[in-house]
Amino acid sequence: MTIPQVAIAVVALVLLSLTPRSQGASLRVPTRDTNVDDPASRADLFSYEKKQLTRQGLHRLRSDIGVLEHADLLSFDDGSQNTGRLLQSGECKEFPDTSSWPILSAWQALDKAFGGALIPTTPLAAPCFKSWSVYNTERCATIRDSFSKPYTHENDPTSTMWPLYQGRTCLPTADPNATCTLGGSPSFAVNVSTVEHVQLAVNFARNANLRLVIKNTGHCYLGKSNGAGALSVWTHNLKEIKFIPQYKDDNYSGAAMKLGAGVTVRELYDTADHHNVTAVAGICQVRRLDTLCAIAPKLTSNRL
Numbered sequence: 001m002t003i004p005q006v007a008i009a010v011v012a013l014v015l016l017s018l019t020p021r022s023q024g025a026s027l028r029v030p031t032r033d034t035n036v037d038d039p040a041s042r043a044d045l046f047s048y049e050k051k052q053l054t055r056q057g058l059h060r061l062r063s064d065i066g067v068l069e070h071a072d073l074l075s076f077d078d079g080s081q082n083t084g085r086l087l088q089s090g091e092c093k094e095f096p097d098t099s100s101w102p103i104l105s106a107w108q109a110l111d112k113a114f115g116g117a118l119i120p121t122t123p124l125a126a127p128c129f130k131s132w133s134v135y136n137t138e139r140c141a142t143i144r145d146s147f148s149k150p151y152t153h154e155n156d157p158t159s160t161m162w163p164l165y166q167g168r169t170c171l172p173t174a175d176p177n178a179t180c181t182l183g184g185s186p187s188f189a190v191n192v193s194t195v196e197h198v199q200l201a202v203n204f205a206r207n208a209n210l211r212l213v214i215k216n217t218g219h220c221y222l223g224k225s226n227g228a229g230a231l232s233v234w235t236h237n238l239k240e241i242k243f244i245p246q247y248k249d250d251n252y253s254g255a256a257m258k259l260g261a262g263v264t265v266r267e268l269y270d271t272a273d274h275h276n277v278t279a280v281a282g283i284c285q286v287r288r289l290d291t292l293c294a295i296a297p298k299l300t301s302n303r304l
Contacts, residue, residue, distance in 0.1 A: 048194045102210075119191060125172045158215065160218035189234045
């Protein structure tokens with residue numbers, strides 16, 4: 001049986017050389033798919049990759065009394081069912097408070113299918129505003145002091161590091177009577193822990209005609225992790241890392257690392273350091289103040 005494909009990467013494979021750091025090495029990046037038929041070259045699946053939504057699994061979900069009423073929103077679109085359609089010119093995705101927006105019980109059904117992983121968005125700075133139930137002056141002061149630091153936003157399901165594309169509708173303030181709205185933030189996020197979660201999110205967003213966005217840390221300064229009225233796929237907790245001493249495909253043979261979609265550059269660097277290799281990525285990991293980042297590229301990565 002063929003499992004429907006999902007166009008969201010939940011892992012990445014990076015290639016590197018075990019040449020000592022002081023020598024440096026050039027890198028050949030493979031241009032074709034890995035030869036998974038060769039057992040010597042196959043990168044084993046992470047545990048979360050093994051849990052995928054099959055048709056049998058979807059049938060079980062559809063029979064759950066808490067999901068049954070809205071089961072069609074979870075269905076695959078493979079041509080055998082009347083699910084999903086292309087928007088016509090001038091049409092838009094559904095938006096909160098419109099008549100076609102999924103009703104509360106539909107979101108509850110999705111949360112049940114996720115096993116409780118659906119998170120309604122609460123803006124990071126909401127503790128500064130009396131209009132939000134999480135109002136807390138001490139928490140607000142902490143957020144206000146650190147709001148300009150990228151890492152403040154990293155562990156939040158929907159907050160991003162550049163508020164311009166969110167609309168600046170909920171910034172930390174000393175005025176608790178000011179307004180705070182979601183603005184360009186997604187309405188919900190799913191804390192992804194399996195491939196099945198990703199599949200369900202894609203299915204629901206397509207069938208309900210919702211925007212779908214993806215966030216790891218929120219480092220995208222082009223605003224692509226934002227989306228008003230969107231369902232967000234939050235990959236930040238997919239932290240598995242596997243070092244592969246000998247990886248092989250049609251164009252490469254050597255050491256590699258397989259990374260979960262939530263792995264950050266810092267975590268990549270730490271693992272590379274542990275295995276005595278160098279990863280060149282988006283930030284400079286400095287162990288001591290008087291140490292510069294080594295210029296010994298053995299791995300190229302754009303992981304942010």
